[in-house]
Amino acid sequence: xxxxxxxxxxxxxxxxxxxxxxxxxxxxxxxxxxxxxxxxxxxxxxxxxxxxxxxxxxxxxxxxxxxxxxxxxxxxxxxxxxxxxxxxxxxxxxxxxxxxxxxxxxxxxxxxxxxxxxxxxxxxxxxxxxxxxxxxxxxxxxxxxxxxxxxxxxxxxxxxxxxxxxxxxxxxxxxxxxxxxxxxxxxxxxxxxxxxxxxxxxxxxxxxxxxxxxxxxxxxxxxxxxxxxxxxxxxxxxxxxxxxxxxxxxxxxxxxxxxxxxxxxxxxxxxxxxxxxxxxxxxxxxxxxxxxxxxxxxxxxxxxxxxxxxxxxxxxxxxxxxxxxxxxxxxxxxxxxxxxxxxxxxxxxxxxxxxxxxxxxxxxxxxxxxxxxxxxxxxxxxxxxxxxxxxxxxxxxxxxxxxxxxxxxxxxxxxxxxxxxxxxxxxxxx
Amino acid sequence: xxxxxxxxxxxxxxxxxxxxxxxxxxxxxxxxxxxxxxxxxxxxxxxxxxxxxxxxxxxxxxxxxxxxxxxxxxxxxxxxxxxxxxxxxxxxxxxxxxxxxxxxxxxxxxxxxxxxxxxxxxxxxxxxxxxxxxxxxxxxxxxxxxxxxxxxxxxxxxxxxxxxxxxxxxxxxxxxxxxxxxxxxxxxxxxxxxxxxxxxxxxxxxxxxxxxxxxxxxxxxxxxxxxxxxxxxxxxxxxxxxxxxxxxxxxxxxxxxxxxxxxxxxxxxxxxxxxxxxxxxxxxxxxxxxxxxxxxxxxxxxxxxxxxxxxxxxxxxxxxxxxxxxxxxxxxxxxxxxxxxxxxxxxxxxxxxxxxxxxxxxxxxxxxxxxxxxxxxxxxxxxxxxxxxxxxxxxxxxxx
Numbered sequence: 001x002x003x004x005x006x007x008x009x010x011x012x013x014x015x016x017x018x019x020x021x022x023x024x025x026x027x028x029x030x031x032x033x034x035x036x037x038x039x040x041x042x043x044x045x046x047x048x049x050x051x052x053x054x055x056x057x058x059x060x061x062x063x064x065x066x067x068x069x070x071x072x073x074x075x076x077x078x079x080x081x082x083x084x085x086x087x088x089x090x091x092x093x094x095x096x097x098x099x100x101x102x103x104x105x106x107x108x109x110x111x112x113x114x115x116x117x118x119x120x121x122x123x124x125x126x127x128x129x130x131x132x133x134x135x136x137x138x139x140x141x142x143x144x145x146x147x148x149x150x151x152x153x154x155x156x157x158x159x160x161x162x163x164x165x166x167x168x169x170x171x172x173x174x175x176x177x178x179x180x181x182x183x184x185x186x187x188x189x190x191x192x193x194x195x196x197x198x199x200x201x202x203x204x205x206x207x208x209x210x211x212x213x214x215x216x217x218x219x220x221x222x223x224x225x226x227x228x229x230x231x232x233x234x235x236x237x238x239x240x241x242x243x244x245x246x247x248x249x250x251x252x253x254x255x256x257x258x259x260x261x262x263x264x265x266x267x268x269x270x271x272x273x274x275x276x277x278x279x280x281x282x283x284x285x286x287x288x289x290x291x292x293x294x295x296x297x298x299x300x301x302x303x304x305x306x307x308x309x310x311x312x313x314x315x316x317x318x319x320x321x322x323x324x325x326x327x328x329x330x331x332x333x334x335x336x337x338x339x340x341x342x343x344x345x346x347x348x349x350x351x352x353x354x355x356x357x358x359x360x361x362x363x364x365x366x367x368x369x370x371x372x373x374x375x376x377x378x379x380x381x382x383x384x385x386x387x388x389x390x391x392x393x394x395x396x397x398x399x400x401x402x403x404x405x406x407x408x409x410x411x412x413x414x415x416x417x418x419x420x421x422x423x424x425x426x427x428x429x430x
Numbered sequence: 431x432x433x434x435x436x437x438x439x440x441x442x443x444x445x446x447x448x449x450x451x452x453x454x455x456x457x458x459x460x461x462x463x464x465x466x467x468x469x470x471x472x473x474x475x476x477x478x479x480x481x482x483x484x485x486x487x488x489x490x491x492x493x494x495x496x497x498x499x500x501x502x503x504x505x506x507x508x509x510x511x512x513x514x515x516x517x518x519x520x521x522x523x524x525x526x527x528x529x530x531x532x533x534x535x536x537x538x539x540x541x542x543x544x545x546x547x548x549x550x551x552x553x554x555x556x557x558x559x560x561x562x563x564x565x566x567x568x569x570x571x572x573x574x575x576x577x578x579x580x581x582x583x584x585x586x587x588x589x590x591x592x593x594x595x596x597x598x599x600x601x602x603x604x605x606x607x608x609x610x611x612x613x614x615x616x617x618x619x620x621x622x623x624x625x626x627x628x629x630x631x632x633x634x635x636x637x638x639x640x641x642x643x644x645x646x647x648x649x650x651x652x653x654x655x656x657x658x659x660x661x662x663x664x665x666x667x668x669x670x671x672x673x674x675x676x677x678x679x680x681x682x683x684x685x686x687x688x689x690x691x692x693x694x695x696x697x698x699x700x701x702x703x704x705x706x707x708x709x710x711x712x713x714x715x716x717x718x719x720x721x722x723x724x725x726x727x728x729x730x731x732x733x734x735x736x737x738x739x740x741x742x743x744x745x746x747x748x749x750x751x752x753x754x755x756x757x758x759x760x761x762x763x764x765x766x767x768x769x770x771x772x773x774x775x776x777x778x779x780x781x782x783x784x785x786x787x788x789x790x791x792x793x794x795x796x797x798x799x800x801x802x803x804x805x806x807x808x809x810x811x812x813x814x815x816x817x818x819x820x821x822x823x824x825x826x827x828x829x830x
Contacts, residue, residue, distance in 0.1 A: 003717040011706075011713040018706045022699035027706050034713065049444035059435040076443060090728035099722065120731075129442075130723030145723045148442045239732040246731045303732065364737035368744070369763070375810035378817045380744035382756035385763035387740050392766070396776065 001042055002132050007139045010034055041135030048131035048144035050077035055126065055150045060296070063157035067116045069095075069150060071129060073102060074109040081105075082134045083141075085112055088127035092120035093152065118154040121249070121299055126150030155295040156249070160257040160414035167257075167418045171265050174426055192216050224266035226430040227325035228421075229317060229353075230255045234301055235275040235308030237332035242362050242410050250360040250410035251330035252298045256291070257414040258328060258421055263290045265425065267326075272316060273301045276309045283320070310341040314348055326354045326430050328417070333359035333407050335390040343397060350402035354429055357398060358406040358417045361391070489535045489558070489645055491515045491674050496651040502662055503674065509663075512671045517678040519544045526553040528637070530671040535645070537563040539677035553673070556665050557641045558648060561605070564630075568639045570609025574626040581646055583656060587623055588615035590631050592664040596657030601628035603643030629661065640665045753813050754806040761802050764820040768827045791826035798823065 014030035052074040061067035069089065075081040081104040089095045093116045100112040118124060129148045134141035192208050195215035208216040232238075232255055238248040259269045269290055273280035280297040282290070308331070317327060327349060331342070342357075349355050369384035371377040395405040404424070408416040424430055447455075484500075485492050491503030491513060503513050514525050526532045530553040537545075537560035545566050548555065557564050561573025581600050586593040593615040604626030607614045612632040614623045630641045642648070642665075647658035666672055747756050765783055766776065772786045784802060788795040801823055807813045 002720040003713060005717060008710060008714045008717050011710045014706050014709065015703065018702055019699060022702045024702060024705065027702060027709065030706065031709050034709070049447070052441040052443045054441040055439045056436050057439075059437050072441075074441070084722065086722045088723050088726050090726050092728055124728075127726040128723055132722060143720070143722070144445060146442055146445045149439050151437070240736040241732055241734060242736045247736065362736040362740075364735060365740050368737060368740055372814070372817055372821070375814060376744070376748060378760075378810075378814050379748040379756055380741055381817065382759040382813075383740050383744035383747060386743070386755075386759040389759065389762055389766065392776075 001140065002143045003038065003140045004134065004138055006137070007034065007038055010037060010139060037137060038140040041137045041139040042142060043135070044079070045133045045135040045141045046075070046077050046079035046081045046083070048083065048133050048142055049146075050075070051081065051083075051131060052076055053129055053146060053148050055129075055148050057126070057150045057152050059151075060153040060155050060299070061116075061118060062155045062295075063118060063121055065117075067118070067152055069114045069116060069126065069152070071112045071114070071148070072109055073104065073112065073131075075104040075106050078106050082138070084132045084134075086130040087112065087114040088130065089114070089116060089152075090124055090127065093118045093124045093154075116152065118152070121154050121156050121252075122302065123300065124152045124154060126152070153296070153299055155299045156252045156256060158253065158256045158295070160253040161260065163257060163415045163418060164260055167261050167415070167422060168264055170422055171261065171425075174422070191219055193219060226267045227321060227323065228258070228262045228267050228269045228328065228430075229321060229325055230258060230269065230271050230328045231313060231317070231330065232271065232273045232298070232301055233275065233308050233313075233329065233331035234273055234279055234303050235331075235337075236303070236305050237308070237334050237337055239303030239305060240332070242360050243364075245410070246303055247332060247360045247410075248301060248303050250413050251358070252301065254358055254414040254417045255298060255328075255330055256294060257418050259290055259294050261418050261421060263287065267430075269294075270320065271297060272313075272320070273297060274308070274313050274316060275304045276306050276312065278316065279304075308337075308341055310345050314345045317349065317353070321353065324353055324430075326356065326421070326424065328421075329355065329357045331357065331359060333357065333361070333391050333394060333405070335387075335394045338394050338398070343394075343401075346398060346401045346403055354424060355403040356406060356417070356420055356424070357403050358408075358413060358420075360410050360413055361407050363409050487676065489648060490676060494650065496649065498650050499648050499653075501650045501653050502648055502659075502666065505659075505663060506667050506672060509667060510670075511667050513674055514671065515674045515676075517676060518681045519547050519675075519677075520681075522673055522675050523547055523551060525671070526551040526673045528552040529669055530554070530673060531556060531666060531669045532673045532675055533558065533666060534560055534563065535648075535674075535676045536560060537677070539679060539681070542566075544677070544681070552637060554638045554668060555640070557639065559642070559645045561643070564605070564639070564641045568612070568632045568634055568641075570607060570612040570632050570634065571614075571630050571639070571641060572606050572608045573643070574604045574606045581644075581652075582619055584616040584619060584628060586615050587617055588613055588627070590615055590629075592631075592661055593629060595664065596661035598656045599628065599647050599658050599661055600652055600655045601642070601644040601646055603628055605630045605641055605643050607632075638668070753808055756813055757806045757816055760817055760820055764824050765802050768824055771827060787823070787827055791823060793823075793826070 011034050014027070017030060018026050054072040056070040056072070058067045069087055071085065071087055073085065081102065083102050085100045085102055087095070087098045087100070089098065096115045096117065098114050102110050102112065104110050126148065128145040130143065130145040132141055132143040192205060193216065195204060195217045199217050203217040203219070205216050205218045232248070232251055234248060238246065238251065240247050242250065255271065259271070262269045268286060271280070271282035271294055272278065280301060282293045282297050285293050329342070346355065365384045365387055368380045369388065371381055391407065395407060398405050404420055406413065406416050406420050483492055484494055486495060487493055488497045489499045491499055492515065494500045507513050516522055516525065522532060532548065532551060532553045533556045534548065535558050537557070540563055545563050548563070549567055555567060557567070565572050581602050583598055583600055585598045586596060590613045599616055601616060604618065605614060606626045607630065611634065612630060614627040614630045616628040617623045617625055628643045632639045646652045647662050653659050653662065768787050769776070769778055769783050772790055774783060774786055780803060784795050784799045788798040791798070801819055807816050
């Protein structure tokens with residue numbers, strides 16, 4: 001049962017009638033008229049439960065890309081279906097217009113499309129489909145909310161992919177495949193070739209030169225088939241908002257860029273999402289097949305308000321990795337949290353693996369540090385200065401234990417981490 | 431990018447409910463409230479039933495208490511007297527005329543105009559406890575002003591037939607006959623009617639005025655004592671109609687000269703129109719009140735900004751007036767950045783840092799030392815000044 005504005009107008013039409021015949025009975029009669037008209041309209045309205053609803057929705061969509069949820073409504077009743085249909089989705093899916101007016105004859109069908117522009121990562125579950133059918137007078141109608149399942153997985157935006165071409169170019173330079181000659185990068189023996197002027201004389205392979213009449217040099221290439229394990233910390237420190245997004249979002253961007261880059265570089269990339277237990281993992285994927293499970297797993301990574309279990313992470317890493325690998329910890333360089341958690345186990349990690357800790361720093365702290373307007377601002381600046389010093393001190397302690405530390409603003413973290421990866425590769429430290 | 435995979439879900443028809451199951455569910459959900467509503471309605475109806483209305487007003491014909499007079503009124507009605515209970519003089523004027531009896535109980539709330547109006551009705555009057563009005567209405571009777579509160583049994587001691595029939599009554603007070611044609615009965619024991627009595631009758635201008643000095647004979651409590659009932663019923667039941675008038679406070683003036691109430695100034699169509707407007711409002715509320723499906727909720731990400739902890743620490747510094755801490759932080763920050771810029775290790779000793787910065791900034795080492803390692807400031811101004819000086823120093827180091 002639902003009324004429309006027409007019912008209000010009908011009730012209001014009684015006002016002039018009452019002016020002409022001013023009696024309580026007139027009001028009573030008019031009320032009766034309104035009630036009878038509405039009840040008759042409801043009785044004559046098509047049943048919203050005799051509509052077959054079929055939903056089509058993309059399985060996944062990248063954040064900020066539009067997706068379309070299509071409802072196919074088939075009128076299975078015997079009455080003409082005049083209805084208002086609402087395809088309800090959570091607010092963050094950014095449904096543009098989720099209300100549709102339809103007019104379907106018995107046996108016919110119609111499609112209504114709701115365009116979604118999601119603004120938040122993760123699984124969006126469709127809520128109910130509400131159908132409000134109207135009677136022939138359109139005074140009143142019947143309404144039902146029906147559960148029509150639908151799920152839209154919103155993948156991370158991967159805005160950092162714009163950094164990928166430039167990093168890949170640098171990777172190819174390392175590889176010796178680029179036209180530009182670079183001096184002896186990498187440590188893995190690749191091939192022998194003729195000496196050209198400009199080559200490092202130290203690269204001349206004298207034994208091969210002795211066998212042939214030409215001077216022959218060895219070329220090197222960066223190691224391949226190294227293992228890279230990206231550990232995404234979803235503990236409490238990842239939930240904090242930096243600029244306008246949770247810290248974990250910047251970490252996810254960095255993880256995606258690193259995964260894409262490392263895959264192109266021929267390394268095997270794995271992912272572990274962890275706080276106190278494993279929230280997600282990607283392992284065993286190679287080549288072009290890596291990115292899809294990565295995006296899928298990272299889409300569902302949500303911060304949990306628990307303290308991260310660092311010994312647990314170390315145990316997981318030890319279980320996964322038998323040989324030396326690059327372990328990238330995407331976490332927060334929060335002095336107290338690191339001191340109580342990571343510092344205690346960093347040594348165990350670094351003695352077997354190359355460890356890189358990537359953390360999102362807060363631009364707001366920098367802004368606070370340079371503010372000088374009034375006494376309160378100077379105190380805030382002192383606090384910001386102190387926080388910066390503590391972060392620096394903790395970074396130093398991590399570096400002393402052999403870990404690399406990348407501390408960057410949200411937008412810079414992904415390229416900075418990629419650069420660190422390339423630098424480690426060039427130095428043959430993987 | 432490849433074409434997106436589209437998930438097609440099974441068609442859904444209805445929600446598995448029927449009209450019967452829905453109404454059953456609604457009934458289950460609403461029955462307690464409906465029961466409560468029914469209870470309230472029944473209680474309201476019960477309280478509003480036209481059950482014999484009673485009041486607690488002294489000498490009112492609907493007061494069954496000791497001080498009421500329901501007994502007398504009911505007996506009179508049973509005997510065929512049309513008893514009309516009124517509180518306003520306008521009603522008295524409308525109901526009373528020659529051939530009717532008007533009972534006036536008390537005269538404290540009466541004014542001259544009302545007494546005149548009573549006089550003009552031409553009806554027989556029975557005045558109870560109304561000495562002042564009696565004086566105005568009948569020239570031959572007056573209240574003696576003697577207000578002894580003692581109830582006592584008095585005998586008639588006069589020739590009035592009603593009094594003779596009654597024989598004796600329980601009463602107090604007294605009235606005096608001041609002119610001819612007046613009979614005074616029931617004097618105080620041991621005195622004669624010349625000294626006044628509780629009951630007086632006077633005929634003037636063809637109408638009969640009966641006065642009772644005391645209300646006691648009329649009350650439910652004393653009606654059955656002695657000859658009270660006989661006297662009262664004879665006095666009140668003389669005519670077919672009895673107008674039982676108890677003056678009230680809101681009875682302003684006689685003859686409807688009062689100002690009309692605000693509601694009466696409006697045209698009569700207004701309340702009806704308001705009723706119709708109420709219908710419109712109710713329908714509009716029902717129209718707007720029905721939501722098109724429920725609200726959709728979702729979890730929101732954390733809204734606390736990372737900088738909040740830093741700000742909190744700043745507030746703590748300020749509240750604790752920790753100028754020393756704050757200054758040390760600012761100095762350490764400046765020193766660390768400057769040293770980093772000049773290529774000194776973090777672990778470099780203080781003299782080394784001072785020396786390097788002084789050379790880079792072109793300042794005297796003593797000044798730099800005072801700035802970086804001097805005594806802490808002791809107030810807001812000192813801290814702000816220190817911050818500015820440190821900024822200066824740092825910018826100078828930057829330039830080289």
